[in-house]
Amino acid sequence: MKNNWKELLIGIVAAAAIYTIGYTVHIGAAVLVTVLFSAIFVMNRNGKGVKSLASLKNKKSVAIKQISFDEVGGQEHVKQELQEALDFLVRREEIAKRGIRILKGILLTGPPGTGKTLLAKAAASYTDSVFIGASGSEFVEMYVGTGANRIRELFQKARNEAKASGKKNAIIFIDEIDVIGGKRDGGQQREYDQTLNQLLTELDGIYHNTDVQILLIAATNRKDMLDEALLRPGRFDRHIEVALPDKKSRKHILELHAANKNIVATVNFEELARDTYQFSGAQLEAVMNEAAIYAMRDQADAITEEHIQAAIDKVLLGEKINREASKEDKIRVARHELGHAIMAELTTPGSVAQVVLAPRGGALGFVRHTPMADKYLYSKSELEHKIMVTLGGAVAEELFYGERSTGSRGDFDQALNIVKTMVESGLTSQGIINGQMMTADRWSLISNEVLDELLAKTKQLLSQHSDIFEQALPILLEEEVINGENFRTLMEKSNAIPINLQQNA
Missing domain, CATH: 1.10.8.60 (Helicase, Ruva Protein; domain 3)
Structure with missing residues (x-):
């Protein structure tokens, strides 16, 4: 406490001296700035103020586990493309003889959890490089110049560690690059803009004739948010899509x-x-x-x-929940889930893995679907079938109770999202239209047109197979689970014919 008062006194004296040197002193401004100067001085001493700009430079490196590309599951095409891009570090002399320009940056894009960080670590192992990892959020500060300075420190740290380790290469990995590399709006300079400008400068300063060759690998799941200056050749030369595994x-x-x-x-x-x-x-x-x-x-x-x-x-x-529902609610939920399952087997035979009557997460029951093969393109009829599966639960409730319940809310959200995909893909009666130019009323009109037609088809199909409900309901209530094979056996006993076979007949 005594030291704090001493520091406060030093701050007051220093600030007062600065303001009394001039010819004219505004007393109010002098008092205000003196107080601010003193407060910042004490806060910095106590570690509560601005973080030291040298925090990243002085941060000790943590040794990472060596990971090879063989230890990264799947993504064979991605690994091959990445290894080809990394060869300029492994075969530097041959690359230089052929007059090939070095690659300065590699951008990994794709959904979360697809292994982008693992691939970056494997790249460091493949090229025998020092690996320096950081997140975009580490460079975001409210104080001007802090982020830009940390970018400079990051690149200098990579050079220093490579030299200290006797390595010729260093890989810098920045996760969530969109935090600092977002599109600039062309307005007043922001702290983010200065950080991005410094990153661009560092990328432009990477040359092949230096003692330490630096490669920047960045990851994002929002590539569309990145600034064009960052994406152009000569900075991020390779854009590699890391998709969900097949x-x-x-x-x-x-x-x-x-x-x-x-x-x-x-x-x-x-x-x-x-x-x-x-x-x-x-x-x-x-x-x-x-x-x-x-x-x-x-x-x-x-x-x-x-x-x-x-x-x-x-x-x-999510985990199972010890939520005891009434018998009436359990019967209703069971019929709801059976409605989904029946429609799934009628539209996509063999797709039901389980029908479950047990609270889990926010659901009172669920049907787990497993398509026979991975699918990436959908026709109009296939999307309509997906909508009919989502509507099956609500329609089943209407058949047995004459009304729906709040349990169908999530199903309707899914159905509306599929309708949106159909509209934007030109698969509705409206033809090819720009969804962004449509009003809310127009969206509502198109959605009602599609959903009303499919609701009627779903109701007709479930009405024809009402006996399956009666056969499966006692089993589901007692066992709480019906696996896909057993459910398909019940469908076969009821002579349920899939939609595609009905159409061919």
């Missing part, structure tokens, strides 16, 4: 994360890859980890198929 890649990732776990021999990873459609690499890792936790809870020696299926449900929807 079925083959999902199988590879699951097997990688199962390598250090005791799993029963009957587990079929081919089927698990199909059940985890549209899972990211991070989600697949979480599935195997949660399965191991379930096995530990059961005091089991090995992870079984049931443990993994429970883990898939948890990653999708």
